[in-house]
Amino acid sequence: QLQLVESGGGLVQSGGSLRLSCAAHGFTLNNYAIGWFRQAPGKEREGVSCIGSNGGSTVYKDSVKGRFTISRDNAKNTVYLQMNSLKPEDTAIYYCAADFSHFCGLGSLFDYNYWGQGTQVTVSS
Numbered sequence: 001q002l003q004l005v006e007s008g009g010g011l012v013q014s015g016g017s018l019r020l021s022c023a024a025h026g027f028t029l030n031n032y033a034i035g036w037f038r039q040a041p042g043k044e045r046e047g048v049s050c051i052g053s054n055g056g057s058t059v060y061k062d063s064v065k066g067r068f069t070i071s072r073d074n075a076k077n078t079v080y081l082q083m084n085s086l087k088p089e090d091t092a093i094y095y096c097a098a099d100f101s102h103f104c105g106l107g108s109l110f111d112y113n114y115w116g117q118g119t120q121v122t123v124s125s
Helices: none
Strands: 001-007 010-013 016-024 034-040 044-050 059-060 066-072 076-084 092-099 119-124
Touching: 001 044, 001 092, 001 119, 016 034, 016 092, 016 119, 034 076, 044 076, 059 066, 076 092
Parallel strands: 010 119
Antiparallel strands: 001 016, 016 076, 034 044, 034 092, 044 059, 066 076, 092 119
């Protein structure tokens, strides 16, 4: 079984923080770039952040720059998304995805080979 499992979502007040985790099962993430995506009700899935396979390159959606931080621990086969200063517009289901590539990008969802089932993030005003 090859899967990604997200965790760490929940209900938080505006201005609060959450740390999402993406753990791989059945394969190792060290050769994969990892992206975080989100989908709000009635909207298309959008890229939030991604990180290269060695952790040396990162990309962020403009609206989350300075608030979110992506990181990875290949030894733990896990990628994280630290989300600070959360806003109601951050409310969405958050998904992690893996791309068999050294570098990452947010231009296309179809670049990513594996997807988790998502974790709900709800930010109250």
